[in-house]
Each structure stands twice: as structure tokens, then as C-alpha cells.
Amino acid sequence: MEVYALIVLYNPDFDSCLSNLYSIRNQVSKVIVIDNSQCEIDKDNFDGIIDFYYFNNNVGGIAQAQNLGIEYALSDGADFILLLDQDSFSSPEMVSILIRDFFKVRNSGFNIAAIGPQAINAESGIPYAPRFRKFSHFDLDSNVLFCNELISSGTLIDISVFKTVGTMNDILFIDGVDHEWCWRAKSYNYILSLTKNASLFHSLGEGDKSFFGIRISISSPFRIYFQYRNFIYLCFQNHVPFYWKVNNFIKYFVKYFYYPIFVSKHYFARINVGIIDGFKLLFLR
Template sequence: MNVGKKIGCIIVLYNPNMSMLFTILNEISNQVSKIYIVDNSTVDHFLDFSSYSNVVFEKLGNNIGIASAQNMGLNFFKDYEHILFLDQDSIPPRNLVSTLLENYLFLLNKNIDVGAVGPRPFNRGENKKYEGIIKKGKKLYNNITEVGELISSSSLIAVETFNKVGLLEDGLFIDAVDHEWCWRAKAVGNYRFFIIEDVLLSHQLGEGDKNFLGMKIHIPAPIRTYYQFRNYIKLLDRSYVPFYWKFSNGIKYFIKYFYYPVFVNNGKKYVEYMNRGISDGFKDKDGSI
């Protein structure tokens, strides 16, 4: 790809699979100007990026949360034109950046205030596309679907947009960070968000999924439920957070509250974290547990 436009890529690590990480770097290193890697890992590992001329590596030694780590990258790339976020478990296709940028510029030329564009996530484990259950989005063009929010992984965003909307919310730490920013961007500048259907992102979610009453219930690590429940409570009273998200997640978390302790190993630990998350949510607690 001709990277005439300065595009920075931000990857946040947390105890990554090394083989997967280097697979991702091999795919993305020629698509962007520079890659800024922030390592939130809590375990020591040796990482050698010397074979990549455009990688900057920041080892933190502790977990500051995905929002703060991504904000470090945004500050690093403040003089660039666009940012691409990547997860440590999402494999980008070789046409990712060129296709996203082409469609981003196409939408701008249609006088649309573009907040971000992203690929269609594709579950490589189940060999199917991820689509919203309640909000599937609206087909704007044959290959472009407008949605209310995007996951951060592989989303392309103009640096200028962050200057207007602000950075990611550090206090949320991990869950709902990307969605909160999208909703805030819509409230601040009526920015809109799009999935580009002809580029697929190989992603793996829900390796711990279980079926319950016809629904798939994702089984996270117990501590993750703390952030899910806490941040849900924190976002409930914000007017710019859409009602459908509050309603659907309210039902989902209600089910999970009773499902985890009965059907999941170490259920008592889940209850402890969920209760603490609910309590800290009402206290509007920020940051890590």
C-alpha cells in the first residue's frame, strides 16, 4: 500500500499469544506508517521487534487498562492523519487499510461526518460473520452498513476526530470503552459509524461460550464480570448512551447474574466480582479493581 497519508496503528497487549502477535505484525506492518505497541502484560516475556523497521514498543510492567494504553498511542500519533486500532487476537487481511481508507474518503466526499469505519468481524472458529442481534445496522450502500457503534479492533479514525471528541475514557479501564467513545462522538459532533462489508476481520470471540435457552452466553474470566457490571451501572444515567444498549444489556446481565453461579465453574468467585462491580458502579468508581 502507498502510505502517503500518515497512518498510525495502535496495538495493546495483555499476556498475548506470541505466534498470533507476529502473524498480525506480518500482515499489518506494510499497511501503515508506524505501529505503536503498548504492553499491559502482567507476565514477563521477551519480545524482539528488531525485524520490523516501523514498530515502537512500550513495555509498562503493569496493566493500566486498554483505554489508558490506547490513549498513550493516540498521544504518540497526534501529528498523524489517521489511527488504526488492532487487537492482539484479530488477524487483519492484506487489503484492510487500503479498503477502509478508500471507503472512508468515499463517505467524506458524500458530505458524511465519518466517525470511524471498520471491517465486518468474522468468527474464524464458527466460520460466520458477527452481526448485532437487536441492531443489525442500516445498509447505506451495497458494501457499507451504518451502525451505532464499532468495536475498536481494526477501526480507522481520523486524528482530527479525537481532537474534537476527546480521548477514550480512562476510568472505564476495559469494558465498553470503544462503544462509549462512539456514542460520545455522535453526541458531540453527530459523527457516524460504518462497517465496510467487503473487508473481513478474522476474529475469535467466545471460546468459552455456552448455550442457554437458545442464547449464547459468553463466559469471561471472573474478574472481567466486575468491569462489565460496574461499567454498565456507570453508563446507565448518561443521556448519550442509547436506550437499546441499556435495555438489552440489562436483560443480559440479569440472566448472567443467576447463570454464572449455577452453571459455571468457580461460581462463587463470579458472584463476588459481580456484586463488587454493581456496588462500585453505583459509587461511580473508576480505574482498575
């Protein structure tokens, strides 16, 4: 079973990045690194850890970088690809558990495309969980759940699925890339699973803040632009679920005022430009 890990770098903390690579190296067949940093990282620093390195200079964001790695894995005969972020740390035996539970679902007759581990907030140690929807349980294992989307980091994908569903949508650049692919897979009658039998420690945004008891993840002004731009774009895509459009309308409505008032006034301009560019995308496509 050939499993290739794909990690996209963007100006990483080098020691943290190495720890991530070491945590996954012995769990997979090959490690692919796509370097999206503004200045190329010396690949000799990864000697003995990675099997394929490509410097992309962030031309097309994380989606294009992931597509480069996926194309390499497809041409090299991989069976599965494991997507990882540079700041996510896998638990021991995470990959073998993902494979085991993937086939547990498939052998029960389900057309499964991908499976992911339980994501745990690296700062608080608390598992990430959806606020407004519930998972359904797989009958043979209560820790294996059916879900509507997975975050990219830790997601194990049957590489043959890309031939039907296609690769990542590079128009999105960064935010929403993982969820959009999942919804597209579901539109082709695939299912997605999450297993609590495996865990991944993950950092989200620039940290969390509490607002009237609600946890709000803080994104950088760079990211907030793409979040609003891509929200507008995705709202008009038929395969994007209605509950996501409603939930995120509420979330971004709150953040429209919260960020400029409580975080920094500089967010206001970035949010508005993102909204305008989101509508431009619709007319240009």
C-alpha cells in the same frame, strides 16, 4: 496517507501476536505497541516489525494504553489510527479498503469519524451481528453500513476527531471503552460506518456457549467484574443510547444467574463487587 496501527498487548501468546503484527505491518505506515503485560516483553523480539514500543504495566487498563498510543500518533503527524487487539487477524488489504470506504462516505457529505471491518468469529467463521437492531445502508454501496458503535479492533479513526471528541475514557479500564467513545462521537454529530468489504477475524471472551439457542460469550471473572461495574456507570451517562441500556440489562440479568450456576460459583462474588463499585463510581465522579 499516514496510517498508524496501535496494538495493546496483555500477556499475549507470542507466536499468535507475531502473526497478527506481520498481517498488518505492510498495510500501515507505522506500528505502535503498548505492552500492558504484567512482565515486560523483550521489544527486540519485535525487531523490524514495530516502530514504537511502550511498557505500561497495565496501570490504567486498555483505555489508558490506547491513549498513550493516540497521543504518540497525534504528535508524530498521523492522519489515521487503526486500533487492533493482540488476537485479531486482518484480511489482506483490509486497511486500504477501510480507507477507500471511509472517503467514499466522507465525499458523499457525511461527517464520518471512524469505520470498521466486518468482524468474524475466529472459531466458528460466522460474522458477529447485533441481535436487537439493524444497520442502515449507505446508498452508494450496500456493503457499507451506518452503525451506532464499533468494536475497537479493526476500527480506523480519523485522528483529528480526537481533538473534538477526546480520547478513550480511562475510568472504564477495559469493557465498554470502544462503544462509549463511539457514542460520544455521535453526540458531537459524527457518524460511524462498518464495511463488509473488509473483514477481521476476532476472538471474543473465553469462548461461546449456547443457552436455549442463544449464544452467550463467556468472560473471565476478571472481565465480568468490569462488565457489571461499567454497565452501572454507563447506564447513568446521557450520551449512552437507551436501547443499549435495555439490551444489556436483560443480558446481565440472565448472566447474573447463568454464570454462577453453569460456569463457576466464583462469578457470583465478582459480579456483586462489580455492581457495588459501579454505583461508587457514580458518587465519586
